[in-house]
């Protein structure tokens with residue numbers, strides 16, 4: 348339920364995959380939304396303008412995370428902020444420290460400073476399970492991983508896995524900013540996010556699933572993936588914003604499945620696609636899984652994985668994302684996922 352008077356909230360990177368679903372949910376629940384985008388053109392924003400209630404209650408602001416004044420202008424008049432955008436890793440980082448790490452922290456800090464300046468009640472920052480699960484120092488091998496578990500930043504740096512480093516240091520910066528200034532900051536750590544798309548451009552986590560169906564030249568690690576539906580994640584983000592007792596981190600990664608099991612599930616329901624081959628799959632040890640119990644105790648519930656997979660694949664089919672089988676350009680596996 349929206350609070351009285353339809354308060355405004357700001358969503359950073361509003362045109363992205365997760366943010367678009369969050370904007371849709373917020374508008375449906377009666378919120379006014381200030382969405383920040385880097386590019387106001389129709390290519391990036393037409394899908395937002397088409398959402399229910401968008402004509403009355405959605406305002407789009409052109410703002411790069413790295414430009415404080417632009418962010419501050421978007422947050423003025425808001426009671427809450429959802430910081431969803433993140434500088435996206437590219438394959439060819441020439442200076443990861445500057446291009447990814449400094450910009451992730453500066454972006455987060457700019458958004459939170461803007462939130463303080465606008466006297467917002469709570470800021471929700473989207474982190475990731477990559478800030479939880481990678482080689483956590485001192486965490487007993489078989490122990491279920493919860494919000495007390497932090498990925499080892501130094502280990503991630505040593506293997507040049509920059510995306511997790513960016514998520515670890517920006518989540519720490521967000522929580523520390525809250526402790527230092529008194530701003531109410533909570534974080535959410537989603538697993539691999541699947542589900543239908545609202546925006547026209549395929550994001551990395553759905554490209555993961557498309558690659559499993561289509562196959563291609565890249566190897567895929569058979570790790571235990573934690574999956575969440577994008578629509579359930581949007582509900583989780585709104586819940587941690589609205590629930591007074593929410594605090595700190597919230598793992599949002601309810602379904603645990605290996606790549607081999609995910610392939611079996613897909614093949615049993617959707618025969619006829621080429622699929623990633625047996626030879627492309629590299630086995631590795633499976634550490635203890637993560638729990639999303641903290642979020643569930645706040646009242647969050649989610650769809651079954653089978654429903655998410657069915658809705659996602661059927662969306663891909665309708666959108667034509669599974670065509671071009673055996674075409675000239677092979678399907679590629681996003682390299683990021685072999686680093687985490």
Ligand SMILES: NC(=O)c1ccc[n+]([C@@H]2O[C@H](COP(=O)([O-])OP(=O)(O)OC[C@H]3O[C@@H](n4cnc5c(N)ncnc54)[C@H](OP(=O)(O)O)[C@@H]3O)[C@@H](O)[C@H]2O)c1
Pocket residue numbers: 359360361362363364365366384385386391410411412413431432433434435454473474475476514536537538539540541550551552
């Ligand atoms: N998808 C997943 O499986 C997953 C899992 C865990 C956590 N997450 C986190 O969820 C968040 C959203 O991810 P997504 O999957 O929705 O990805 P996405 O569709 O690629 O969205 C990323 C967004 O960040 C924006 N952005 C990038 N650099 C920016 C900058 N310098 N200033 C302002 N905006 C910038 C992009 O804007 P443009 O459109 O202008 O490029 C885009 O809107 C990220 O924080 C990500 O780390 C995602």
